[in-house]
Amino acid sequence: MTAPSLNEVARQVTGAAQGLGWPTGISRDVGAAAAWLCGAAGVDGVQNAMDALTGARNRPELRRGDNGRWHLRGPTTLTLPSALDLALTGETTVIVEQPDSPMLAFGLCGWAAQQTGRIVVMEGAVTARIYGGKIDGPPHLVPGADLTLFAAGPAKTRPAPRISRAFPDPTAWAAAQHAAAQMRVPATAASRERGAGPVGIDAD
């Protein structure tokens, strides 16, 4: 198969997330993060996203620590969007406790940095600086560690990820296709007739 485009990655992973029952807004963020990982970081965003989407889905816990910082615990798919919402509200540091998918966390931060044009700083489970969506090197991962997240001011430049193809793991890609297909409704004669065009031939 021809390597998928980044838009295909975003759509496929978004569809897979919805097919697996994740909320629409979360699904779109994860889809965009997967495409960002493929395009900006050269990482298999599909496999990382599918691993996270098929993992834990317990409700995240949110609390204020003694130092006033926000702490989140739970699946990366849910904790990182909220952590970024908090971090991007101001000069706030947020701790995500032991994210189960550091690479997806990196992707979600990359996509958020690209959307906002801000500098996003990650330390701990992932160490990286993302300048408006651009990275200056591969992230350093420490599985099992906490992730400290901080959003700084606007990046001086706001480059989009370079256009490229994604090269996802075939098994992960197939799993994403299968999950996305769960959102499609089986065809019936009635649905075909009520569909979007003429019934029969158009030999006019």
Added chain:
Amino acid sequence: MDANGYGRAVYTITIGRHDYSLVCFAHHLDPEDRTDRVIAEKWDATFTLYDGIPTTADLDRLQANVPLQEAGRVGPRELVLSRANKSVRLFEDVVATLAAGQQPDLQKLFDTGYLMRTTAVYGNGKFGLADRAALADRDGLTGAFQVEMLTVWLIRGFTHDLADHVARARAPDTAVTLSAPSKRALGIGNSTGLGMAPFVIAHPALVHAWVSARESALALVRALPAASRAEIAAFDAALRKARDHVAVWVVPDPLQMDRINQLQGDLTALAALLKTGFLSGPNPWDRLHQAASAYGLEAQECIAALTLEPYGDLIDELADGMQAGVPERLDGAMTVGTLRALIKTMYQWALKIDFRLPSATHQFWYVSEEKAEPRLGVRTEEPGGDLELPLDVARQVQRLMLVLRDRDRDEPVALLLAARPDLRHIVERVQMSLRYPFGEVQGNLICETCRPIDLLRFKLAFFGASRFDPKSDRWTRITLCQGAPLHDEIATADPDGWAFYAPMATG
């Protein structure tokens, strides 16, 4: 290309410093396989727009994939994928007439409007195509759908050449080629279904950009204190063309035909009004728009379009803003109180809908497993309501409002969403209305009386579609590029000269 017009052809156009090639494959198609639906699997012709000039090896690769459309795979050098079916009767009539050494009847060409109609035009990475971002620095193609419209215009030229080619092969001694007036009368058709409706809902920033450009243009023109004689003459000329165009716009749909008839009457009334020197007074365009409120909706929109015609220099730059970039991220710092106020301001229309009534939720939008075709179902009669697409914006807004009533007004949205991630999508959408006030379709898309055809027409209008010809409340045929410059005219033609094309009036 063989004598029957089956084979392949390549057209290359240079824009800026880049070559783009339309690669065409023409096929034999059994009549029973000819359908305009997305679920079709064979077509009279299939196309791709290639970035550059393809080699023979490229053409062989494309020949193995492009005719399969959704079932094939294309790659990063391909920008657009499309297919088209013949208007069989007109194509054969044109070929027979040309083969006999005569030009086709101009009225007949105009009435049908095209030799082929496209049934899908895909871009932006679908099926392996290049992502739209690949065109970010390409002259003339950075705007939304510009590369798709380039493809459609190139396909139109191919259909002209295909008719010439088949006629020549059929009668080499007597055949003539389509004259320039005959070619101009032949645009390119398009069949469009429900897929456009979810697009309009899913792209509020782009819809806002389109509508905002038009509203800004109207505001600029309406603010003018006076109109010069040349400007009034330009408006009069545009109105004459519009009246000629409307006079020959005939469709089978009775509802639309009633609208066209009313439009014709309203434009006649407008012409009479203008003879009184109406535009010679102060603030002519603002007064005209106020006067237009006495006419039907078709006439009001038509007059709005005509008003812009004399003022290209004033408004054309607004077209540069008719696109959208990376989607913006929601604002986690916004308080619940502010979000509530925003809903009350921007979504009052949604709050008024009574969703306890079965008619308010009568329909649901979904994607069929058949080639991922978007469809609209009746909730009580069809399965799939649990897989509904989130086009029920009004209902989601009401649900959000219920949740917001129980939250602290000073709570930031970030904390709300940490507890309720299921609300992320609708919160983001409501926040977008602040920046993109024209981006929302203010209607209940799942109610019993929802007519998707109106959404389709809205979007098609921004593509320059004419001859709107609804076939039901959920699909339509339209004509593009009728009267537009031909392939060999594009570099020198007047870009403003072909709106409201009516060949019998203009010659």
